[in-house]
Amino acid sequence: xxxxxxxxxxxxxxxxxxxxxxxxxxxxxxxxxxxxxxxxxxxxxxxxxxxxxxxxxxxxxxxxxxxxxxxxxxxxxxxxxxxxxxxxxxxxxxxxxxxxxxxxxxxxxxxxxxxxxxxxxxxxxxxxxxxxxxxxxxxxxxxxxxxxxxxxxxxxxxxxxxxxxxxxxxxxxxxxxxxxxxxxxxxxxxxxxxxxxxxxxxxxxxxxxxxxxxxxxxxxxxxxxxxxxxxxxxxxxxxxxxxxxxxxxxxxxxxxxxxxxxxxxxxxxxxxxxxxxxxxxxxxxxxxxxxxxxxxxxxxxxxxxxxxxxxxxxxxxxxxxxxxxxxxxxxxxxxxxxxxxxxxxxxxxxxxxxxxxxxxxxxxxxxxxxxxxxxxxxxxxxxxxxxxxxxxx
Amino acid sequence: xxxxxxxxxxxxxxxxxxxxxxxxxxxxxxxxxxxxxxxxxxxxxxxxxxxxxxxxxxxxxxxxxxxxxxxxxxxxxxxxxxxxxxxxxxxxxxxxxxxxxxxxxxxxxxxxxxxxxxxxxxxxxxxxxxxxxxxxxxxxxxxxxxxxxxxxxxxxxxxxxxxxxxxxxxxxxxxxxxxxxxxxxxxxxxxxxxxxxxxxxxxxxxxxxxxxxxxxxxxxxxxxxxxxxxxxxxxxxxxxxxxxxxxxxxxxxxxxxxxxxxxxxxxxxxxxxxxxxxxxxxxxxxxxxxxxxxxxxxxxxxxxxxxxxxxxxxxxxxxxxxxxxxxxxxxxxxxxxxxxxxxxxxxxxxxxxxxxxxxxxxxxxxxxxxxxxxxxxxxxxxxxxxxxxxxxx
Numbered sequence: 101x102x103x104x105x106x107x108x109x110x111x112x113x114x115x116x117x118x119x120x121x122x123x124x125x126x127x128x129x130x131x132x133x134x135x136x137x138x139x140x141x142x143x144x145x146x147x148x149x150x151x152x153x154x155x156x157x158x159x160x161x162x163x164x165x166x167x168x169x170x171x172x173x174x175x176x177x178x179x180x181x182x183x184x185x186x187x188x189x190x191x192x193x194x195x196x197x198x199x200x201x202x203x204x205x206x207x208x209x210x211x212x213x214x215x216x217x218x219x220x221x222x223x224x225x226x227x228x229x230x231x232x233x234x235x236x237x238x239x240x241x242x243x244x245x246x247x248x249x250x251x252x253x254x255x256x257x258x259x260x261x262x263x264x265x266x267x268x269x270x271x272x273x274x275x276x277x278x279x280x281x282x283x284x285x286x287x288x289x290x291x292x293x294x295x296x297x298x299x300x301x302x303x304x305x306x307x308x309x310x311x312x313x314x315x316x317x318x319x320x321x322x323x324x325x326x327x328x329x330x331x332x333x334x335x336x337x338x339x340x341x342x343x344x345x346x347x348x349x350x351x352x353x354x355x356x357x358x359x360x361x362x363x364x365x366x367x368x369x370x371x372x373x374x375x376x377x378x379x380x381x382x383x384x385x386x387x388x389x390x391x392x393x394x395x396x397x398x399x400x401x402x403x404x405x406x407x408x409x410x411x412x413x414x415x416x417x418x419x420x421x422x423x424x425x426x427x428x429x430x431x432x433x434x435x436x437x438x439x440x441x442x443x444x445x446x447x448x449x450x451x452x453x454x455x456x457x458x459x460x461x462x463x464x465x466x467x468x469x470x471x472x473x474x475x476x477x478x479x480x481x482x483x484x485x486x487x488x489x490x491x492x493x
Numbered sequence: 494x495x496x497x498x499x500x501x502x503x504x505x506x507x508x509x510x511x512x513x514x515x516x517x518x519x520x521x522x523x524x525x526x527x528x529x530x531x532x533x534x535x536x537x538x539x540x541x542x543x544x545x546x547x548x549x550x551x552x553x554x555x556x557x558x559x560x561x562x563x564x565x566x567x568x569x570x571x572x573x574x575x576x577x578x579x580x581x582x583x584x585x586x587x588x589x590x591x592x593x594x595x596x597x598x599x600x601x602x603x604x605x606x607x608x609x610x611x612x613x614x615x616x617x618x619x620x621x622x623x624x625x626x627x628x629x630x631x632x633x634x635x636x637x638x639x640x641x642x643x644x645x646x647x648x649x650x651x652x653x654x655x656x657x658x659x660x661x662x663x664x665x666x667x668x669x670x671x672x673x674x675x676x677x678x679x680x681x682x683x684x685x686x687x688x689x690x691x692x693x694x695x696x697x698x699x700x701x702x703x704x705x706x707x708x709x710x711x712x713x714x715x716x717x718x719x720x721x722x723x724x725x726x727x728x729x730x731x732x733x734x735x736x737x738x739x740x741x742x743x744x745x746x747x748x749x750x751x752x753x754x755x756x757x758x759x760x761x762x763x764x765x766x767x768x769x770x771x772x773x774x775x776x777x778x779x780x781x782x783x784x785x786x787x788x789x790x791x792x793x794x795x796x797x798x799x800x801x802x803x804x805x806x807x808x809x810x811x812x813x814x815x816x817x818x819x820x821x822x823x824x825x826x827x828x829x830x831x832x833x834x835x836x837x838x839x840x841x842x843x844x845x846x847x848x849x850x851x852x853x854x855x856x857x858x859x860x861x862x863x864x865x866x867x868x869x870x871x872x873x874x875x876x877x878x879x880x881x882x883x884x885x886x
Contacts, residue, residue: 142809142817172805172817174834207802208835317809395788395873396881403882409600412565416535416710424535424565441567442601480788482878488789489796489874 101263102286103128103326107226108238111219113167113205113212120238122216123265124223125162125282126192128326133159133200134294136302138319144171146201147318149181153197157291159324160194162282163201163220166239166267168211170203171317180211187217191224202280202320204241204267236265239280242487243267243363249355253348256341258331260287262348266356268363279306281321281356287345288327289334296337297346298323305353308385308475309361310392323349361476366483369401371460371476377428378471383420385473390418391462398480401460406451408436415464426467433461494656495679496521496719500619501631504612506560506598506605513631515609516658517616518555518675519585521719526552526593527687529695531712537564539594540711542574546590550684552717553587555675556594556613559632559660561604563596564710573604580610584617595673595713597634597660629658632673635880636660636756642748646741649734651724653680655741659749661756672699674714674749680738681720682727689730690739691716698746701778701868702754703785716742754869759876762794764853764869770821771864776813781868783811784855791873794853799844801829808857819860826854 104127111122135154137147163184170177185196192199203211226234236246250263268279289297302321334342362370373391378384391397394414400407411429415422425440432454435443454460460479497520504515528547530540556577563570578589585592596604619627629639643656661672682690695714727735755763766784771777784790787807793800804822808815818833825847828836847853853872 138809139812140806140809141811141813141815142805142820169802172802172830172834174818174832176834207805208830209802210834317806395877399878399881402878405882409562409565409602412535412600413533413710416531416533418534419532420534422534425567427535437565437601439567441565441569441603480878481882482875484788485792485795485873485875485878488792489798 101229101261101284102328103131104284104324105227105229106231106235107223107228108231108234109219109223109226111165111215113165113215115167120234121165121167122219122223123164123235123238124220124227125235125284125324126227127159127161127324128328129160130327131159132157132289132291132294132325132327134291134298134323136299136321138317140317142172142317144169144203144318145173145177145181146170146203147320148178149185150200150202150320153200156197158198159200160198161188161192161200162322162324163188163199163216164239164280164282165203165216166205166241168203168205168209169207169318170211172208173210176210183214184216187220191220200322202318204239204280204318207317232263232265239265239267241267242365245363247356247359247363249352249359251348251352253344255287255329255331255334255345258329260285260329260331260345262352264352264356266360268360279319279360281306283321283323283352285323285325286328287325288329288331289325293334293337294323294325297342297349300346301350301353304350305357308473309357310389310475310477358476361478364478365487366481366485367478368481369458369460369479371401371462371478372474373477374463374474375466376463376472377465377467377469379421379469380471381473382471384471385475386420387415387418387464387466388473388475390414391464392475392477395480398477401455402479402481404455406431406448406455411462411464421468422466423468428465428467430463431461494622494654494677495721496524497677497717498620498622499624499628500616500621501624501627502612502616502619504558504608506558506608513627514558514560515612515616516557516628516631517613517620518628518677518717519620520552520554520717521721522553523720524552525550525682525684525687525718525720527684527691527716529692529714531710533710535565535710537562537596537711538566538570538574539563539596540713541571542578542594543713546593549590551591552593553591554581554585554593555715555717556581556592556609557632557673557675558596558609559598559634561596561598561602562600562711563604565601566603569603576607577609580613584613593715595711597632597673597711600710625656625658632658632660634660635758638756640749640752640756642745642752644741644745646737648680648722648724648727648738651722653678653722653724653738655745657745657749659753661753672712672753674699676714676716676745678716678718679721680718681722681724682718686727686730687716687718690735690742693739694743694746697743698750701866702750703782703868703870751869754871757871758880759874759878760871761874762851762853762872764794764855764871765867766870767856767867768859769856769865770858770860770862772814772862773864774866775864777864777866778868779813780808780811780815780857780859781866783807784857785868785870788873791870794848795872795874797848799824799841799848804855804857814861815859816861821858821860823856824854
């Protein structure tokens with residue numbers, strides 16, 4: 101990726117000695133930034149910091165640690181973020197406002213003083229153009245595999261690259277949950293254009309996934325544009341020449357978001373929920389998430405049980421307009437309901453077979469409008485309980 | 494209970510032969526009714542029926558079956574309810590509008606024709622004043638114990654009795670979830686007064702519990718007043734002479750609601766969450782439920798892990814006004830946080846000891862207002878997964 105060098109090194113924040121837990125990205129001078137963050141009312145110190153500097157629109161460095169979320173750490177947490185910004189700014193010769201930060205890990209434990217600052221020189225030595233695997237490793241917590249994706253697209257005929265890494269597997273819900281994603285492009289786009297492209301792509305990807313409905317204090321998606329691609333200048337996000345780029349960005353974000361769901365804590369099945377015929381797109385997404393977050397739907401999927409009554413229950417509890425007698429439910433392509441009851445010749449055999457697979461498709465048509473949305477989730481298994489009943493001990 | 498006779502018999506709706514699955518209550522002529530129902534947009538046929546007849550305010554019979562929810566059963570489901578009403582009305586010599594009904598069990602499976610009607614004569618033969626144990630048994634589904642409670646109070650010096658039974662252990666959330674409760678009193682109160690008393694009591698009991706955040710299609714709470722007590726007439730719900738009665742009703746409902754939580758599917762711990770200092774009582778309840786419904790909080794409790802950072806996360810995601818730096822969290826009476834960080838001398842030892850108990854107390858003070866609420870929930874264990882991944886098979 102022209103204009104980006106990355107590194108993943110060990111800073112001693114994860115309990116396991118020598119584990120990679122610090123990701124640093126160096127961006128070419130003049131790089132532009134966009135970001136979306138958690139909607140939590142108790143955001144982490146790095147989220148507060150990023151929100152404060154984002155209006156400047158420029159970025160030279162991204163510093164991310166795993167092993168400690170630096171959330172609910174009071175003024176000490178703010179000081180850690182400021183110290184990290186100053187250390188990185190001195191090393192890279194840039195203003196502190198160009199140092200983006202994110203942290204993930206346990207909440208409420210102070211970050212040991214200067215642990216990040218002391219590891220920065222080693223990270224800088226390790227910076228190179230192709231250390232994406234190490235970078236993706238360094239931001240993992242309970243993730244079982246590193247997450248990365250790449251796309252090649254064009255702007256007005258000039259080739260442009262998009263690459264990103266992400267982490268997350270629990271505390272995953274819309275509004276960014278405990279997930280971090282960092283995307284990079286060599287496109288030359290001003291911050292306002294970049295932000296509009298990212299916000300739209302995030303709504304259809306990171307904000308359309310859920311593992312457990314829990315939204316974290318730390319969710320952060322950053323998109324950096326290094327401007328190394330020599331395409332014609334673009335001043336508006338809805339410029340037709342950005343169509344391929346926007347589409348590739350949405351595709352990249354969906355790829356990363358779906359990797360997070362596939363790595364959902366304890367997940368054994370990947371579930372796609374398509375909602376159509378709702379009163380509006382917002383209503384469709386809420387209904388999709390009510391299904392995706394229902395513990396009873398998720399445990400039925402874990403049990404490979406074609407218990408579609410729980411889908412009816414979840415639609416009913418979403419609080420969105422619905423008409424029982426127009427509701428159509430399809431699982432694995434098999435229509436199950438019509439006119440408020442099971443179809444006359446309903447045969448559970450193909451549905452039961454579909455439930456045994458690892459990719460589950462649920463489609464719900466409300467029959468009352470044109471709103472549509474797709475959300476992705478996973479099943480709720482004993483593995484989730486084991487991981488989370490025993491996270492700190 | 495003067496004016497009430499009950500029976501619990503087998504109608505062949507539960508798969509296990511001979512299992513009690515039909516509850517019938519006969520109410521003295523002139524009994525008044527109040528009810529609160531699920532807010533699901535896909536309510537069951539019996540819920541639709543009860544909503545339709547409730548404005549009449551009178552009741553002579555309550556017929557409840559377990560084993561089949563008669564939900565999402567289309568027009569066939571409506572016909573089952575009408576047939577049951579006609580059969581009961583003929584046997585008891587009352588209008589069909591005085592036959593209240595509720596059903597609980599699997600969704601989307603038609604009730605076998607006339608199974609309920611055919612069992613009614615046997616139920617009537619079994620009616621007696623003290624078959625409460627059989628009645629509470631007949632409405633169980635995954636419940637591991639029958640749920641009943643009783644209170645003696647007074648209206649203007651005249652003794653009045655309140656008794657109730659309930660069921661529910663999964664698909665439990667505010668707005669009545671999959672729970673049924675039937676309360677009876679010999680008080681002589683008109684329907685409008687009764688309804689206001691019940692609505693208020695339900696808000697502070699059945700609507701303040703959650704097992705899994707899933708709201709069912711079938712939730713029903715009915716309160717019948719037989720008018721056998723010879724107290725002075727009361728025409729207004731806010732009459733001071735009703736204070737003891739209202740308090741006893743709230744107490745009875747909380748007792749039944751807490752029994753449901755204690756029997757939560759897979760539950761091993763009973764959790765009381767007190768929220769104070771919120772912007773309003775509604776805001777306090779939403780924050781309490783965000784904590785109570787968080788899979789990560791619930792699994793931490795299951796794991797006896799004093800991971801209070803997840804409480805911060807849940808407060809943050811509730812979407813209600815909160816200020817990280819005014820938030821105070823207390824577990825088992827031990828203050829953990831102050832000014833947006835752990836208290837200086839925080840010692841986890843007593844908190845860890847509290848987490849090993851079976852009664853967990855979490856108190857959150859927002860520090861920004863006077864709104865308060867208490868909600869009750871249970872932990873999320875392997876047992877919940879086992880029960881729900883394998884419910885129908």
